[in-house]
Amino acid sequence: MQSDIKRLSLILLFAPFALWILLLIILPHLGMVVLSLREKVAPRVYEFGFGNYIDFINEPIYWNTLLRTGSMSILVTILALLIGFPIAYYIAKIAGRRSRGALFLLCLIPLWVSDLIRAFGWILLLRETGVFSSFLQWSGMVSEPIEFLYNDVTVVMGLVYTVILFMIVPLVSTLDGMDDAMIEAGYNLGGNGYTVLRRIIVPYAMPGIVSGCIVVFMMTAGSYLTPILLGGKNSSWFTEQIYDQFITRFNWESGAAFGFLLLAFTSFVVWLGLKLSGQTLANTVAKS
Amino acid sequence: MANPNKNPAFMFGYRLYVAAFFIFLAAPLIAAGAFAFNDSLFPALPWQGFTLDWFFNDTEPKLGMFHDRRLLRGLYYSFIIGILVSTLSVFVGTTNAFLFVRGNFPAKNFFYILMILPLVIPGVILGISILVLASNMANGVEDRFNLELEFLRPGILLVVLGQFSFITTITSLVITARLKKFDYSMEEAALNLGASRIQVLRSVTLPFLRPAMIAAGIVGFLVSFENFNTTLFLVGSESPLTITMYDRMAKVGSTPVLNAVSFFLIVGSGLLALISVAVQRDPPS
Numbered sequence: 001m002q003s004d005i006k007r008l009s010l011i012l013l014f015a016p017f018a019l020w021i022l023l024l025i026i027l028p029h030l031g032m033v034v035l036s037l038r039e040k041v042a043p044r045v046y047e048f049g050f051g052n053y054i055d056f057i058n059e060p061i062y063w064n065t066l067l068r069t070g071s072m073s074i075l076v077t078i079l080a081l082l083i084g085f086p087i088a089y090y091i092a093k094i095a096g097r098r099s100r101g102a103l104f105l106l107c108l109i110p111l112w113v114s115d116l117i118r119a120f121g122w123i124l125l126l127r128e129t130g131v132f133s134s135f136l137q138w139s140g141m142v143s144e145p146i147e148f149l150y151n152d153v154t155v156v157m158g159l160v161y162t163v164i165l166f167m168i169v170p171l172v173s174t175l176d177g178m179d180d181a182m183i184e185a186g187y188n189l190g191g192n193g194y195t196v197l198r199r200i201i202v203p204y205a206m207p208g209i210v211s212g213c214i215v216v217f218m219m220t221a222g223s224y225l226t227p228i229l230l231g232g233k234n235s236s237w238f239t240e241q242i243y244d245q246f247i248t249r250f251n252w253e254s255g256a257a258f259g260f261l262l263l264a265f266t267s268f269v270v271w272l273g274l275k276l277s278g279q280t281l282a283n284t285v286a287k288s
Numbered sequence: 289m290a291n292p293n294k295n296p297a298f299m300f301g302y303r304l305y306v307a308a309f310f311i312f313l314a315a316p317l318i319a320a321g322a323f324a325f326n327d328s329l330f331p332a333l334p335w336q337g338f339t340l341d342w343f344f345n346d347t348e349p350k351l352g353m354f355h356d357r358r359l360l361r362g363l364y365y366s367f368i369i370g371i372l373v374s375t376l377s378v379f380v381g382t383t384n385a386f387l388f389v390r391g392n393f394p395a396k397n398f399f400y401i402l403m404i405l406p407l408v409i410p411g412v413i414l415g416i417s418i419l420v421l422a423s424n425m426a427n428g429v430e431d432r433f434n435l436e437l438e439f440l441r442p443g444i445l446l447v448v449l450g451q452f453s454f455i456t457t458i459t460s461l462v463i464t465a466r467l468k469k470f471d472y473s474m475e476e477a478a479l480n481l482g483a484s485r486i487q488v489l490r491s492v493t494l495p496f497l498r499p500a501m502i503a504a505g506i507v508g509f510l511v512s513f514e515n516f517n518t519t520l521f522l523v524g525s526e527s528p529l530t531i532t533m534y535d536r537m538a539k540v541g542s543t544p545v546l547n548a549v550s551f552f553l554i555v556g557s558g559l560l561a562l563i564s565v566a567v568q569r570d571p572p573s
Contacts, residue, residue, distance in 0.1 A: 013387040016380045021402050024453035025409075028417035035420050083309070090306050103310075105565065110313055112507075112557040114514035116530050117550045120537065121316025124323060124331055124547075131319060134333040161312070214408060222410020224517050225534070239412045239517070246416060246521065256420060259413045266410065281401055 029263075036257035052257035062241065062258070069238040070265060072152075073220040076159045080167045080216050081209065083160065088171035089201070093180070104172060111165045119229040122158055123149065126230075150232035158230040163219050167212035174208025175201075210279045214270050221266045238262055321554055324547035331544045342548040353548040362532035366513050369444060369528055373451045374459075374508035378501050380452075381459030385467045385497075388460075404461075406454040411517030418450050419521050443524030450518040455511050459504035466500035499567045506564035510557050529553075 039051035056062045091103045110118070125131045126148035136142045148154055182204070186196040202209070227237035242262065245255030274280060323331035327339035329349060345352040353359050388400055406414065419442065426440035439445045470493065478488045516530045523531050533546060 010387075010391050010393060013383050013391060014393070016383045017387055017399070017403070020380055020453070020456055024418060024449060025402075025406055025414075028414075028421040031421040031424055032413075032417040035424075086302070087306060087309050090302065094302075103306075105562070106310060106313070108565065109558045109561050110317060112510045112514065112561045113317060113554050114516070114530055114557075116514075116516055116533055116537075117320050117553060118316050120533075120542070120546065120550060121318075121320035123542075124319045125316060129330075129332045131333055161316070165313075218408045218410060222412050222517065224412060224520070229537070239410070242412055242416065243520070246419075252420065255416060259416050262410060263413050270408070281404060 032256045033260055035253055036260050038253050040253060046253075052254045053261075055254060056257060056261060065236045065241055066238050066261060066265060068236055069221055069262075070269065072156060072159075073217055073266075074269070076156055076163065076220045077213050077217045079156070079160050080164045081213060084164050084167040084212070085171060085209075088168045088175055091168075092172045092175035092178075093183075107165055107168055107172075111169070115162055115223070115225045116229075118162060119158060119226050122154075122161070122230060126154060149230060150234070152231070155227050155231040155235055158226045159220050159223065162223065162226050163216045166215045166219060170208045170212045170215070171205060174205050178204050206277065207279060210273065210277050213273060214281075217269065217273075218266055221262065317554055320547055320550040322547075323544050324551040326544060326547075329543060331542055331547050342544045343552075349543075351545060353545050353552065356545060358532055359529070359545070359549060362527055362529035365444070365526045366528035366530070369447055369451065370509040370512040372448045373455055373512040374505045376448070376452050377456040377459045377508045378463075378505045380456045381463045381504055382497065382501060384456070384460040385463040388464055389467045389470075403457060405457075407457040409454070411454070411515070412521070414453055415450055415518040415521035418446060418453065422446055441524065442522050444526050446522040446524075447519050447528065450522045451512045451515055454518070455508045458511065459508050462504040462507065463497060463500045466497055470496055503564040503568045506560050506567075510560055510564075513553075513557070 036052050037048055037050065038046040039049040041047050087107075091100055091107070095103055123130070127133070128145045128147040128149075130148070132148060133145045136146065137144075178201070182200055183196060186200045191199065222239060224237070224239040224243065227235040228240060231237070238258070239262070242255055242258045245251045245258055324342050325338050325340070326336055327341065328336040341350045341352055343352045343354055346355040384403060388396070388403070393399075422440040426437045429435050429437050429440075474492055474496075475488050478492050479485075483491070513528075514530060516534065519528060519531060527535070529549070533549060536542070536546060
């Protein structure tokens with residue numbers, strides 16, 4: 001009797017989970033893969049085949065865009081880690097008790113403001129008629145308006161800006177759990193700042209670092225607004241290709257193939273990162 | 289303090305770096321918000337004087353956001369979608385929390401990773417995969433039974449499902465974290481005092497979870513409200529606010545009314561984020 005009730009409640013709890021994962025995650029992704037393996041041979045006539053993937057390989061623009069998206073996303077991830085780590089360390093370990101909470105809140109609030117608004121803000125600052133250009137002209141440093149938008153440096157900066165808080169927040173929570181005595185012990189044993197960082201702090205923070213890197217990398221590779229708004233029409237971001245195939249050309253088969261390739265490629269990079277750092281998905285992303 | 293041998297020059301530089309970072313963090317938000325109050329037709333310098341026209345004026349060319357029909361409709365749809373998504377995802381997030389904290393079943397770790405997965409799948413891909421599945425179903429039903437299932441075409445339902453598919457992971461994680469802190473002896477005490485299981489759930493366990501559920505609901509609402517990538521592929525004629533704003537930015541060019549909306553959203557989401565942090569704090573005892 002007791003075990004029957006337990007079983008029943010387990011099934012009742014499992015049902016929403018199973019419906020969610022099956023109907024909204026597994027089936028749609030299978031459907032996408034199946035669709036990507038259909039070739040159009042005549043109007044409304046389809047055949048099974050790898051044509052969409054062969055098209056991808058034969059057209060350098062497509063795989064160049066994917067490689068570019070991937071390498072720029074890795075660059076953004078590294079920059080976000082390098083810029084974010086000292087900030088997270090400051091919030092978790094150096095700031096006083098009261099300012100710690102305030103600084104952490106200051107990090108959380110922009111997190112909930114739409115990417116669109118943040119990109120819009122950058123456009124207002126950086127465009128030819130924008131604040132920076134006007135300021136430089138007013139101060140007499142330049143005589144002509146300067147366009148800061150539509151180049152790769154701005155795109156990378158904008159992407160770092162968009163994702164960096166997703167790096168800082170898991171790092172703060174990991175570093176927060178670290179006992180200060182560990183760091184002091186490192187110094188007492190004669191370590192200098194660099195060895196303490198390398199031998200004690202970074203190994204301890206590794207789950208947070210990996211978790212932040214995974215989330216940041218996936219968000220960057222999958223981002224659409226920031227590269228398009230800050231990079232303009234020539235930003236060559238892979239999500240733009242997917243949008244183009246789906247909405248502009250209405251070629252869903254090839255769009256689905258591109259979607260699957262993006263997913264496979266980013267998953268491969270994440271898998272590689274986990275293997276190299278000796279972490280698993282369960283003890284990194286799940287914990288933050 | 290964690291760093292015993294502090295070099296004053298180093299610490300000064302470090303603090304300067306942190307300050308510069310927060311200026312970097314705030315700069316675009318300030319730019320997006322401040323130009324809402326500039327009495328000019330363009331969101332650019334020079335400053336022409338303070339105005340509230342971009343919020344309240346009712347005539348072109350300076351149509352304020354509270355008189356702009358399309359923006360208001362976008363706000364309304366975003367609100368409806370956000371409420372639906374956060375309600376649904378808090379419900380499933382709560383059942384997931386009980387499932388993974390209390391349940392005992394084979395391959396639990398595998399299922400837990402499945403639960404995390406939607407968070408790391410790019411939003412664009414969630415969008416297209418759900419679009420493909422829904423359209424396939426709609427087309428199949430149409431071909432076979434000659435029945436047009438309007439709700440499987442891009443529109444509010446698909447947007448809600450698309451956002452729900454990854455926001456549920458967030459709500460599950462928030463509520464799971466709280467349920468893990470629950471002290472079992474509280475339930476046992478209630479059971480020993482003669483309460484039924486349902487009563488214990490309603491009067492002991494759920495009240496304990498309530499702060500996390502509220503916080504998860506607020507976070508879900510905010511993420512839904514600001515989502516763009518997934519929504520872009522699933523949207524029908526009822527565009528939520530982010531899509532309406534993007535269209536206007538890309539096609540019409542920006543006027544300060546977009547700054548007014550930005551200001552409104554920055555303040556609104558900032559307040560909601562503060563509330564979500566505040567409810568999760570344990571009351572001082």
